[in-house]
Amino acid sequence: MPVFPKSARITKSREFDFLLKEGKRRHGRHLGLCWQKAPERRLGVVISRKIRGAAKKNRIKRVVREFFRLQRELFPQGEVIVIAKMGTDALTNSQLRGALYDLLAD
Numbered sequence: 001m002p003v004f005p006k007s008a009r010i011t012k013s014r015e016f017d018f019l020l021k022e023g024k025r026r027h028g029r030h031l032g033l034c035w036q037k038a039p040e041r042r043l044g045v046v047i048s049r050k051i052r053g054a055a056k057k058n059r060i061k062r063v064v065r066e067f068f069r070l071q072r073e074l075f076p077q078g079e080v081i082v083i084a085k086m087g088t089d090a091l092t093n094s095q096l097r098g099a100l101y102d103l104l105a106d
Helices: 013-022 054-070 093-105
Strands: 024-027 031-036 042-047 079-084
Touching: 013 031, 013 042, 013 079, 031 093, 042 054, 054 079, 054 093
Parallel strands: 042 079
Antiparallel strands: 024 031, 031 079
């Protein structure tokens, strides 16, 4: 079984567009959250264009996906998009996990 199975991913641009337009929102300093109720939990990650470099973007995505895999019950039931804002790339992995936890704990 894959670590982050395809069934748990949001991949289609129309799904992203719908969630970003119609979903409920929550904002933190470095991260944003957009979600819509659905039968199963699914995750999508959006990185700000102002974060430069593929390695930085991929690290953020990797940490968010791993947090989702390990702490799935903290996420709202349904489809969730995590939005990484400018400045997120300056956070360490543990700070990024802490920011996610703070955003979801509210």
